[in-house]
Amino acid sequence: MNDAATPLDSAWIAAHPVPVHGQGTTKNSRGRVLVIGGSRMVPGALRLTGEAALRVGAGKLQLATVASAALPLGLLVPEAASIALPEGEDGEIGDAADALKKALSACDAVVLGPGIGDPDVASRFLRLVLQVPRDDVVLVIDAMAIxxxxxxxxxxxxxxxTLILTPHYGEMAILTGMDEEQVAADPERIAGDVARDFGAVVVLKGSDTVIAAPDGAVLHYGGGGTGLATGGSGDVLAGAIGGLLSRGTPPVVASGWGVWLHGQSGRRVATTSGPIGFLARELPDEFPRLLPQ
Known part of the structure; x- marks a missing residue:
């Protein structure tokens, strides 16, 4: 770890609390999250992202995905509104600009990317979201959309x-034009450069995780164990960050808390299930036990 990086530990968490919602709180005031993604090949990705957002305290959730997955997803996550989007022959989301306009106007945080398998589709939806900015919306860009x-x-x-990027080394390599070995050799510098370039908080995921802010601040998390290197784990992290953002948590604090909750939950699940072989969908159940009451 670079000496300039701040450890993301219990002391940092205690010094940077998330908003507390007291008496009179409504589901709208607890925050509204919109997740856009999924495909016929990965129809369950949005379940992981959406449940993570709810488990960190978001009040309302909309899941926008391909039509063939929308109804099953809505039944699987009955707490969420399910938005069926047009579906192409390849099983990816089709032209859905009109279908998303209302949803985009009724959210506090957007998570874009989980489960999308075609870069052209990811690019089209990223452009759509970026072209309808609102001062009161925060955007988490995940997976192929990065x-x-x-x-x-x-x-x-x-x-x-108001932008958060959650790349692993491969996605960061695509964004920067580097190779993965270059990213792995100096993750803090590269995350910091991208953060300043885009005015974004960058959560660069690896065996250790680096969080870089546009002002040059860097956090370092030592990792939640090898069990987190499993399919869907990143979808859960993106949802946790999105849910915290929707509650009014500042981007750096939401990113730090999301990474910490994700990692600590991995450690907790590992104590009961073993260090390898637990599932990403087991992580969100731990979030409420780790959040302040």
């Missing part, structure tokens, strides 16, 4: 300060 940001730099300018 690499698409390199061609939409000017579109993203209006989201400076």
């Amino acid at each position: 690499g698409c940001l390199k061609d939409l730099r000017s579109d993203a300018a209006s989201f400076r300060g």
Whole structure:
């Protein structure tokens, strides 16, 4: 770890509390999250993201995905509104601009990317979201949508300060034009450069996780164990960050808490299930036990 990086530990968590919702709180005031993604091949990704958002305290959830997955997803996550989007022959989301306009106007945080398997689809939806900015909406860009940001730099300018990127080393390599070995060799510097370039908080995931802010601040989390290196784990993290953002948590604090909750939950599940073989969907159940009451 670079000496300039701040450890993301219990002391940092205690010094940076998330908002507490007291008497008179409504589901709207607890925050509204919209998740856009999924495909016929990965129809369950949004379940992981959406449940994570609810488990960190978001009040309302909308899941926008391909039509063939929307009804089963709505039954699986009955707490959420399910939005059926047009579906292409390849099982990816089709042209859905009109279907998403209302949803985009009724949310506090958007998570874009989980489960999308086609870069052209990811790019189209990223452009759509970036072109309808609101000062009161925060955007989490995840998975394949991250690499698409390199061609939409000017579109993203209006989201400076309200943008969070959650890449692993491969996605960061695509965004920066580097190879994964270069990213792995100096993750803090590279995350910091991208954070300043895009005015975004960058959560660079690996065996250790680096969180870089546009002002140069860097957090370092030592990792929640090898069991977190499993399919769907990143979808859960993106949802946790999105849910915290919707509650009014500042981007750096939401990112720090999301990473900490994700990692600590991995450690807790590992004590009962073993260090390898637990499922990503087991992580969100631990979030309420770790959040302040």
